């Protein structure tokens with residue numbers, strides 16, 4: 009029996025210049041006990057579907073066509089009370105941000121208790137027992153202690169587990185999980201996905217799994233629906249959509265994601281980005297046409313119809329047979345240049361933070377312990393590890409934002425960790441950092457030109473005109489139109505801001521770049537653009553980079569060597585290919601196993617971690633206060 | 634030339650507050666031109682005259698006269714001078730001390746921050762009224778000392794509120810980035826942090842001006858501020874209090890003037906806070 013059916017569903021947004029389709033021609037059916045994956049980049053409308061199910065559309069948005077049937081009832085047209093009865097009871101939700109799903113001022117126990125009371129378990133005693141049982145089901149031991157804790161005292165993974173426990177408390181028929189793992193570390197992500205699968209199997213729940221990760225969707229879903237600008241691009245059984253994508257967009261998504269195994273291949277970088285709401289109206293014919301590598305004039309005549317390409321697989325494309333021929337350009341030999349002389353030598357770098365005030369001043373926490381490595385000219389080294397592993401602290405020490413407690417490092421043969429003015433200047437000339445969050449890294453009050461040439465402003469002696477010229481040259485180099493120089497950061501998209509972030513670091517022509525998680529939070533097509541840009545810049549300028557990331561596939565694509573950090577220590581280091589082929593440390597193996605494999609038919613067997621790696625991150629936060 | 638007004642100029646609160654503040658400032662600056670009489674000129678035949686619209690009022694004295702036959706309107710206009718002088722000097726003084734310490738504490742953090750934080754805590758543990766009275770007794774009466782007392786009492790307000798804001802901004806990556814490209818501490822603070830906290834600073838100054846007006850009125854009421862031949866609103870209240878049954882008008886007008894001024898500053902401050910505070914406007918937009 010089908011639990012959730014969308015029939016020609018359409019949602020529109022009222023904009024000042026008329027109404028725009030946010031979702032159009034959406035058709036799918038989700039049988040009981042199955043998992044449907046909604047895949048797409050940000051702006052594809054996938055969260056809007058979750059909101060339509062909950063009837064929590066933003067103001068100005070409304071369902072304009074079709075129907076959405078849950079268990080035989082139309083969710084759109086049913087009275088509000090009936091819907092309220094269903095939501096939270098028969099239809100449960102798991103949000104993207106675990107912390108936003110919980111009330112910060114109430115204990116976990118209180119929140120579970122309230123939820124159970126709403127479900128009609130009258131007796132406080134029974135509710136407590138029930139709560140403990142629920143927590144046990146999601147493998148949270150020490151349930152009794154947990155009940156007295158506040159959300160901020162738990163790690164993100166633990167909060168997400170609490171939310172899963174609450175979602176399944178009513179044995180719902182339908183679960184909507186909106187990117188439930190994006191904010192979490194890989195090993196925890198694997199754990200959460202497994203957990204949802206486990207609970208789903210137990211209760212026979214149907215699941216709508218919203219994600220941007222095609223590989224993950226192929227692994228956990230039965231069917232996949234790929235969305236592009238609010239319109240389905242492709243729909244079909246997960247395995248076949250992943251193995252033989254029929255729509256060019258699906259194929260491009262796949263090719264823009266770095267592979268975890270096999271020979272290294274170049275990334276396919278889709279140009280531009282998905283059209284925003286206001287741009288959709290201006291596109292004629294196929295919405296993907298402006299970016300499609302296989303576009304022909306016929307494509308822009310009308311919206312392409314949905315054609316059956318294989319058993320149960322449909323694609324909205326007039327030339328699905330050409331999709332398989334889309335290929336990423338080959339990696340040239342110059343993309344893996346020979347490493348040159350040693351540029352940066354790190355020896356025994358250690359950082360200890362003193363935590364707490366007053367009586368507890370003496371408590372110390374070692375964030376980084378005895379890290380040593382050498383970075384050669386033209387070499388990209390990846391540092392991987394989970395949050396709290398100390399990788400960002402290493403970055404901050406190497407660019408002089410933090411003084412090492414012990415150990416030293418040499419840049420270009422000169423010892424620079426002493427913090428004197430001359431070594432700071434030396435450091436500045438050689439090392440620049442690209443920050444993680446472009447939102448926070450770009451001063452919203454400065455124009456782009458002023459941001460990217462800040463180093464010249466600091467050095468003094470240049471006129472505004474010189475700086476503007478330099479800014480335009482830099483912008484051109486990193487792939488932005490020169491007229492972006494006059495804009496403010498808020499007028500750029502996330503990917504463009506990250507380019508500006510890179511341009512600023514390149515302004516002094518450093519030979520070492522330190523990049524801290526610079527592609528996390530970006531869509532895969534934008535990520536591919538940036539990774540290719542870094543490769544291209546290395547070819548042209550020849551610099552080295554320390555690339556800090558939690559995403560193993562990105563590190564595999566970009567880096568020649570890698571370091572694996574765990575709780576402040578480097579547990580494994582060596583050539584990237586060697587580590588991926590034969591990891592020697594158990595933690596590295598856990599990390600690698602946590603990433604869904606490229607081949608959806610391969611068994612994905614993430615190893616459960618004993619406990620969440622939570623302590624270091626929490627203590628770090630404390631240390632910052 | 635058509636230019637779109639910045640959002641803070643489109644807010645009714647800001648416009649209202651600004652209008653009031655401008656009116657009072659004009660009175661203060663151009664008092665000799667605006668006032669129909671010398672504020673200290675006595676007309677002993679025409680004492681306790683009611684305002685012109687009441688029975689027995691005279692056109693020469695629009696708001697009537699006081700116990701010595703002085704023109705109330707002129708005294709009010711001249712009183713604005715004292716009020717505005719205290720408002721401006723005291724709030725800027727408090728801003729200079731509190732603001733500087735807040736930037737130092739929030740930017741450098743660590744030891745310096747906790748030291749300044751301690752000092753603020755100790756300072757604030759004295760009730761402000763008691764502290765200003767003690768200060769006045771210690772410093773002696775006079776307008777300069779009133780200003781000094783307000784500064785010494787109220788710098789903590791700036792320091793505390795601003796410090797937490799500076800702390801937030803100082804943690805932004807763009808501040809670290811500025812340091813990395815070679816900005817000095819001074820340049821980082823003045824170019825990256827001050828512009829981001831300016832809205833809050835302006836708001837605080839505007840609110841502080843309202844507070845200063847009240848404090849000055851209280852102190853001149855008890856005779857600790859200006860000498861008796863300088864008209865001040867607080868003093869007018871004190872004078873009128875003795876004759877409240879003979880002429881309630883005399884009491885009402887200076888009270889209204891104080892109320893008007895404080896209302897103006899607060900309205901302006903509140904409006905600026907609403908329109909300039911990025912976080913607040915962001916949440917309203919959602």
Ligand code: SF4
Pocket residue numbers: 255256257294295296297298300301302303304307312324325326327328
């Ligand atoms: S219809 Fe044309 S533009 Fe659209 S996806 Fe197919 S080939 Fe590309």
